[in-house]
Amino acid sequence: MAADANFIVTTYRVEGATDLEKKAKSIAVGLTVGTWTELPADKQKTMAPHLGQVVDVKELPPAADGTPRGEITVGYPVINVLPDIPALLTTVFGKLSMDGSIKLVDVDLPEAFEAQLPGPRFGVEGVRERLGVEGRPLLMSIFKQCIGMSLEELKEAYQAQIDGGVDLVKDDEIFFADEQAPAVERVKTFAALNREREEQTGVKTLYAVNLTGPVDQLVDRARRLVEAGASCLLLNVLPYGFDILHRLAAHPEISVPIMAHPAFAGAVYSSPNHGLSAPLLLGKLMRWAGADMVLYPSPYGSVAMPREEALGVAEHLRSEQPHHRRALPGPAAGIHPGLVPVLYRDFGTDVLVNAGGGIHGHPQGSTAGGKAFIAAIDAVTEGRSLEEAAADHPELRTAIEKWGVLVH
Amino acid sequence: MAADANFIVTTYRVEGATDLEKKAKSIAVGLTVGTWTELPADKQKTMAPHLGQVVDVKELPPAADGTPRGEITVGYPVINVLPDIPALLTTVFGKLSMDGSIKLVDVDLPEAFEAQLPGPRFGVEGVRERLGVEGRPLLMSIFKQCIGMSLEELKEAYQAQIDGGVDLVKDDEIFFADEQAPAVERVKTFAALNREREEQTGVKTLYAVNLTGPVDQLVDRARRLVEAGASCLLLNVLPYGFDILHRLAAHPEISVPIMAHPAFAGAVYSSPNHGLSAPLLLGKLMRWAGADMVLYPSPYGSVAMPREEALGVAEHLRSEQPHHRRALPGPAAGIHPGLVPVLYRDFGTDVLVNAGGGIHGHPQGSTAGGKAFIAAIDAVTEGRSLEEAAADHPELRTAIEKWGVLVH
Ligand SMILES: [Mg+2]
Ligand SMILES: [Mg+2]
Numbered sequence: 001m002a003a004d005a006n007f008i009v010t011t012y013r014v015e016g017a018t019d020l021e022k023k024a025k026s027i028a029v030g031l032t033v034g035t036w037t038e039l040p041a042d043k044q045k046t047m048a049p050h051l052g053q054v055v056d057v058k059e060l061p062p063a064a065d066g067t068p069r070g071e072i073t074v075g076y077p078v079i080n081v082l083p084d085i086p087a088l089l090t091t092v093f094g095k096l097s098m099d100g101s102i103k104l105v106d107v108d109l110p111e112a113f114e115a116q117l118p119g120p121r122f123g124v125e126g127v128r129e130r131l132g133v134e135g136r137p138l139l140m141s142i143f144k145q146c147i148g149m150s151l152e153e154l155k156e157a158y159q160a161q162i163d164g165g166v167d168l169v170k171d172d173e174i175f176f177a178d179e180q181a182p183a184v185e186r187v188k189t190f191a192a193l194n195r196e197r198e199e200q201t202g203v204k205t206l207y208a209v210n211l212t213g214p215v216d217q218l219v220d221r222a223r224r225l226v227e228a229g230a231s232c233l234l235l236n237v238l239p240y241g242f243d244i245l246h247r248l249a250a251h252p253e254i255s256v257p258i259m260a261h262p263a264f265a266g267a268v269y270s271s272p273n274h275g276l277s278a279p280l281l282l283g284k285l286m287r288w289a290g291a292d293m294v295l296y297p298s299p300y301g302s303v304a305m306p307r308e309e310a311l312g313v314a315e316h317l318r319s320e321q322p323h324h325r326r327a328l329p330g331p332a333a334g335i336h337p338g339l340v341p342v343l344y345r346d347f348g349t350d351v352l353v354n355a356g357g358g359i360h361g362h363p364q365g366s367t368a369g370g371k372a373f374i375a376a377i378d379a380v381t382e383g384r385s386l387e388e389a390a391a392d393h394p395e396l397r398t399a400i401e402k403w404g405v406l407v408h
Numbered sequence: 409m410a411a412d413a414n415f416i417v418t419t420y421r422v423e424g425a426t427d428l429e430k431k432a433k434s435i436a437v438g439l440t441v442g443t444w445t446e447l448p449a450d451k452q453k454t455m456a457p458h459l460g461q462v463v464d465v466k467e468l469p470p471a472a473d474g475t476p477r478g479e480i481t482v483g484y485p486v487i488n489v490l491p492d493i494p495a496l497l498t499t500v501f502g503k504l505s506m507d508g509s510i511k512l513v514d515v516d517l518p519e520a521f522e523a524q525l526p527g528p529r530f531g532v533e534g535v536r537e538r539l540g541v542e543g544r545p546l547l548m549s550i551f552k553q554c555i556g557m558s559l560e561e562l563k564e565a566y567q568a569q570i571d572g573g574v575d576l577v578k579d580d581e582i583f584f585a586d587e588q589a590p591a592v593e594r595v596k597t598f599a600a601l602n603r604e605r606e607e608q609t610g611v612k613t614l615y616a617v618n619l620t621g622p623v624d625q626l627v628d629r630a631r632r633l634v635e636a637g638a639s640c641l642l643l644n645v646l647p648y649g650f651d652i653l654h655r656l657a658a659h660p661e662i663s664v665p666i667m668a669h670p671a672f673a674g675a676v677y678s679s680p681n682h683g684l685s686a687p688l689l690l691g692k693l694m695r696w697a698g699a700d701m702v703l704y705p706s707p708y709g710s711v712a713m714p715r716e717e718a719l720g721v722a723e724h725l726r727s728e729q730p731h732h733r734r735a736l737p738g739p740a741a742g743i744h745p746g747l748v749p750v751l752y753r754d755f756g757t758d759v760l761v762n763a764g765g766g767i768h769g770h771p772q773g774s775t776a777g778g779k780a781f782i783a784a785i786d787a788v789t790e791g792r793s794l795e796e797a798a799a800d801h802p803e804l805r806t807a808i809e810k811w812g813v814l815v816h
Contacts, residue, residue, distance in 0.1 A: 086623070098674030176495040215623060239493070240494045266507065270681075
């Protein structure tokens with residue numbers, strides 16, 4: 001039923017249900033028309049198009065303690081749902097999220113419904129075009145400190161980062177209280193540095209400014225930031241809600257790429273028995289709602305996502321789809337130059353290499369840290385080893401001496 | 409530190425950390441100024457007010473498999489955070505939500521910060537005043553079916569519900585596609601029925617209309633619904649985001665109580681090792697953001713919340729606080745008239761008795777179902793047994809014959 005035009009097809013993993021078929025049926029009826037068998041025949045006729053359908057049930061091997069496990073697939077009539085993420089989530093996992101041990105692992109949308117969701121306005125190709133960078137992973141640097149810093153200090157830190165050759169720089173996602181360096185001032189200041197860099201070197205940079213404030217004013221704030229010269233917006237999607245991402249992405253005047261931060265996402269994807277799968281939450285939903293780039297835990301750092309899930313997120317962000325551009329995955333945390341070959345092997349070319357400590361922790365500073373990364377990225381895309389490239393790039397050599405090269 | 413004016417005090421339960429003190433320290437530094445020991449002394453001086461503090465660490469008994477467990481309490485400088493839920497959640501559980509086995513169990517706010525959050529505009533007393541009902545639990549009926557129903561059918565169902573004596577009627581939270589009975593038409597139609605009821609009997613009713621649509625238009629939509637005669641708004645808070653609840657509650661023209669639905673909340677509170685505790689999510693956060701009434705799973709139904717948690721939610725909603733009105737808990741699911749004595753014993757007078765099947769499933773229909781509930785509610789507040797009350801109230805007797813009386 002995955003390709004069905006009339007149903008939103010959802011898959012759940014459940015524990016503890018002894019009769020999967022009955023459980024599936026009660027979901028299909030309970031979360032659509034509410035009641036069925038007791039309806040009079042003529043009412044059943046008018047209600048039939050709104051009735052959920054059991055698509056599939058499958059027993060899974062029981063849990064270690066013998067608890068039965070299963071997979072249930074239910075189709076929700078698309079005519080019951082509005083084309084937005086809140087309506088979708090409330091319908092397929094509103095009440096059901098509270099129904100014991102149940103995890104929403106996948107959702108497939110009818111094409112005509114999916115087409116009504118914005119998807120990325122820029123996507124991989126649009127971001128590359130803005131940067132003028134082809135054929136290699138993009139490099140992003142994260143400010144080491146934002147809170148408590150003056151505009152002058154941040155300006156200096158910004159310059160040091162772009163001098164290292166990074167493609168993007170992003171605010172810290174926890175940067176809310178910014179009286180000393182208000183967002184609009186940062187945007188103006190860093191845009192000027194970006195212009196200067198471009199005039200001198202021809203190289204472009206995007207600055208992802210943290211979009212904060214009352215949710216009903218975020219569209220206006222984003223518009224004003226774009227007017228002031230913003231080149232990219234950073235949004236904490238879960239805390240603010242998926243729908244504001246949708247509205248920002250769909251707004252004609254907010255003509256810059258949007259970078260989704262996964263703050264709070266762990267509260268939803270981490271449990272094996274509750275919430276949503278990471279690939280659905282950070283892959284499908286983020287892309288449907290319009291994220292051009294999505295940050296999430298890499299499989300490498302101390303804050304790590306299991307490898308298969310991290311690849312699953314990237315797969316959903318970048319798969320070819322009829323209506324939506326491909327989005328750029330940014331598997332972050334624990335990234336240093338010596339990890340670039342593994343990252344490249346796992347995620348390929350269309351990936352955002354996202355580093356904080358791996359740039360600022362370089363023994364010669366943030367600029368050298370950026371250069372080391374660029375040398376590593378160039379090496380892997382040219383098929384050379386980091387050791388080979390390090391011979392021509394002292395910054396990379398120093399980075400390898402500090403962090404090593406991940407061998408796999 | 410709970411009463412500290414300068415820190416937001418948060419408590420986490422963690423598994424797997426062998427050095428709790430170290431873990432706590434890395435949270436306190438990493439999620440505020442980012443780095444500390446390597447800062448020059450003069451920079452430490454300017455950054456000190458922004459630095460997080462370890463308040464407490466406590467070992468807990470290890471998990472069954474020997475994994476160490478602990479409780480960590482961290483103070484975040486309130487000057488780092490804006491007075492809204494997205495800033496709060498991103499700061500205290502943004503990145504951290506993805507950091508392995510960690511659950512956010514509690515948050516205490518400095519009074520001056522809490523005062524900047526709206527809290528309920530009406531609260532328990534305001535809702536009672538609108539209804540003119542004192543000294544007994546309030547009764548709410550949930551439409552049995554909304555999706556696919558015509559306005560005429562819903563009107564009939566509405567009338568049957570209010571004829572039974574219920575105080576409130578609510579839409580199904582999954583009612584999005586309402587072309588046959590648009591929200592504004594429902595509001596006008598049911599408001600007329602409410603007026604008629606009041607003229608004839610002096611009894612007032614609130615109708616909680618499901619607020620849906622683009623999040624950046626919800627304030628306008630709410631305003632138009634209120635203009636059309638809406639007496640209460642139903643909001644799926646998690647899917648739309650806490651901040652839109654905040655903005656609706658704080659808006660001067662949206663002068664009706666707001667009822668929070670817990671759709672999707674199970675994705676966040678259900679896991680013992682991830683997400684947020686139910687009392688924090690559905691108690692504190694909902695009240696801070698401005699919910700007047702909060703629905704959530706009762707400890708009684710098949711979709712049940714553990715008793716202690718359900719009482720914890722109610723405790724946070726109703727505790728006396730310096731800046732915020734008390735909110736009304738609505739422990740729902742599995743409620744029938746025979747359960748009213750237990751509900752009353754557990755939750756007291758200031759509670760919303762919230763029933764769907766327990767009203768519509770009455771053998772004599774929805775009106776009799778409402779009457780049975782009111783008889784049960786009157787009985788418990790007068791200190792009479794249901795069996796005694798059933799002698800004078802045939803509808804209650806029939807209900808008890810069907811569902812029995814929960815003995816405890
Ligand atoms: Mg950060
Ligand atoms: Mg319902």
